[in-house]
Amino acid sequence: MDRNILLVSEKDQKAYLPYFISDIEKIYKNSNKKYSSYQDVIEEEYILPLNRFKNACFSRFRETLNLVIHKEHGSIIKALDLGLELSFNYKLNPIIIAACRNLDELDLYLDCLEEDELFDFDCFEIKFEVAPEIYKSYAKDFYK
Numbered sequence: 001m002d003r004n005i006l007l008v009s010e011k012d013q014k015a016y017l018p019y020f021i022s023d024i025e026k027i028y029k030n031s032n033k034k035y036s037s038y039q040d041v042i043e044e045e046y047i048l049p050l051n052r053f054k055n056a057c058f059s060r061f062r063e064t065l066n067l068v069i070h071k072e073h074g075s076i077i078k079a080l081d082l083g084l085e086l087s088f089n090y091k092l093n094p095i096i097i098a099a100c101r102n103l104d105e106l107d108l109y110l111d112c113l114e115e116d117e118l119f120d121f122d123c124f125e126i127k128f129e130v131a132p133e134i135y136k137s138y139a140k141d142f143y144k
Contacts, residue, residue: 006099008050009129015053017046017099018124048098059094061087072103099124 007016019042027041035041053059061083068079086092091113100106105123112121 005125005127006095007127007129008095010050010131011129013050015048015050015095015098017048018101019046023101048095050095053094053098056090056094057087060089060092060097063094063097067097067100067103067106071101074103096126099126 002020003016004018004020005016006018009016021038024038024041027045028035028038031041035044064083064086065079068074068082069076086097089110092110096109097106100109100123108123109118109121112118118126
């Protein structure tokens with residue numbers, strides 16, 4: 001079953017990228033038995049630790065290179081050019097780049113981001129699972 005949701009979970013400290021079953025099957029069949037099941041493909045390729053995105057500027061650059069070179073099979077020059085451009089776009093979460101399946105999805109997201117109309121982005125749903133915040137005053141009273 002396709003999973004067209006990007007879930008960023010602070011609780012799990014993981015990002016769960018969207019995927020199509022057809023992509024999972026293709027990766028599995030072409031893996032030369034690197035994966036023992038479809039679930040292995042999902043866990044290795046579509047579930048990423050959040051610490052991978054700790055340095056946002058570098059992560060935007062790295063994820064753009066990955067998108068252009070590995071997913072789009074584009075040139076290194078194009079990847080470097082776009083990577084440098086996006087690395088300093090502080091509004092852009094690098095996890096979004098990792099979740100994009102192709103440059104068209106990224107371009108659409110960037111257009112929506114620039115126009116401040118993210119509700120128009122429909123390539124995949126984006127959910128943030130944020131850990132509850134304990135207020136300092138509450139915590140201070142609790143530990144008295």
